[in-house]
Amino acid sequence: MDTVFPVRCVGCGLYDTYFCVSCADSVKKRKDLERVGAVITFAAADYNDRLMEKALKTFKYDFVRDIAEPLAEIMRSSIEGIPDQIRSDIFNGGPLLVPVPLHKKRLNWRGFNQSEILAEKIAGTYGLEVKNILVRSKNQKHQADIKDREHRLNNIKDSFNCIDKETLNGRNIILVDDICTTGATLNECAKVMAANGAEKIKALVVARG
Numbered sequence: 001m002d003t004v005f006p007v008r009c010v011g012c013g014l015y016d017t018y019f020c021v022s023c024a025d026s027v028k029k030r031k032d033l034e035r036v037g038a039v040i041t042f043a044a045a046d047y048n049d050r051l052m053e054k055a056l057k058t059f060k061y062d063f064v065r066d067i068a069e070p071l072a073e074i075m076r077s078s079i080e081g082i083p084d085q086i087r088s089d090i091f092n093g094g095p096l097l098v099p100v101p102l103h104k105k106r107l108n109w110r111g112f113n114q115s116e117i118l119a120e121k122i123a124g125t126y127g128l129e130v131k132n133i134l135v136r137s138k139n140q141k142h143q144a145d146i147k148d149r150e151h152r153l154n155n156i157k158d159s160f161n162c163i164d165k166e167t168l169n170g171r172n173i174i175l176v177d178d179i180c181t182t183g184a185t186l187n188e189c190a191k192v193m194a195a196n197g198a199e200k201i202k203a204l205v206v207a208r209g
Contacts, residue, residue, distance in 0.1 A: 009023055010023070010051065010055050017070075018058065018064055018066055018067040018070065019051075019055050019067050019070035019071070024074055025077075026051065028045065029044060029045060029074070029077060030046065030208070031081055031082045032082070032086070033089070033090070033202075036180055036182075036183030036186060036187070036203070037184075037186070037187040038187055038191075039187055039190045039203045041180055041186065041202065041208075042078075042090055042203070042204050042205070043180060043208035044074050044075040044077075044078035044204075044207065045074055045206065045208075046207060047181075048209070052074075055070070055071060056207060060114055060178065063110060063111060068114070069121065071118065071206050074206065075121075075122060075204070076125055090174070092200075093199075095171070095173055095174045095200075096131055096133075096167070096173055097119045097123050097174050097176055098119070098130075098131060098132070098133045098134065098174070098175055098189075099113060099115035099118075099119040099130065099132065099175075099176050099177075100115045100134070100176065100186070101115075101132065101134050101135055101160070102115075103136040103139040106136075114178050115176050115178055116176075118176055118206065131164065131167055132164075133162060134160045134161065134193070135160065135161050135163050136159055136160055137161050138158070156184045162192050162195075165197060168196050169196070169197035170199055171198060171199060172199050172201075172202075173193055173199075174201075174203065175189055175201065175203040176203075177204075177205045179205060180207075180209065181208075181209035186203045
C-alpha cells in the first residue's frame with residue numbers, strides 16, 4: 001500500500017508523514033477568543049490557510065486518521081501561545097470535553113469521528129475528560145456544502161439530543177470540532193447542552209473558516 005499510495009506531506013510532499021513538522025509550524029496560529037453566536041470560541045488557525053484547508057480535508061474526506069496528531073499539535077501550540085489569562089479562561093473549572101457528534105450513518109461511512117479523536121488528544125495533554133454527551137439525530141446535508149448562513153441554521157436545527165443529562169448537569173463544557181464557519185453547529189450543540197444543565201460552554205476548534 002505504501003508503494004502504491006505513499007504517505008506524503010500535504011504541504012511539501014515529504015515522504016513518511018502526512019503533515020511534516022516544518023509545514024505544520026508554518027501555519028499561522030491564532031491567539032484570541034471570539035464570540036461565535038452565543039459560544040465563546042478559540043480557533044487554533046485560519047481555514048483559509050492553504051495547508052490547513054488541505055490537511056483538514058485529508059483528515060475528513062480521505063479518511064486519514066494519522067493526520068490527527070499534527071492537527072492536535074497545532075491546537076496545543078496555539079493554546080500554549082496565548083496569554084495565560086485567556087488560557088486559564090478556556091480551561092477554568094476542569095471542563096468536560098464534548099466532541100461534536102456525527103450521525104451514525106456518516107460515522108459508519110468515515111469510520112471515525114474526527115472531533116472525538118482531536119478531543120481525546122487535547123484531553124491527554126491537559127488532563128481532562130472526554131464524554132460523548134450528544135448524539136446527532138438527523139443525517140442532514142453537509143454544512144460545508146451550504147453557503148447561505150440562513151440555510152445552514154435551518155439545516156442544523158434540532159439535529160442534536162442530550163443522552164447524559166446527569167453528567168452534563170452543572171459542568172463547564174468545551175465543545176470540540178474541526179472547523180467553525182458560521183458557528184451554526186456549535187451554537188445548536190450549546191443550546192441543547194444549556195437546556196440540559198450545562199454551566200459555561202465554550203468551543204475549541206482547529207480552524208475558523
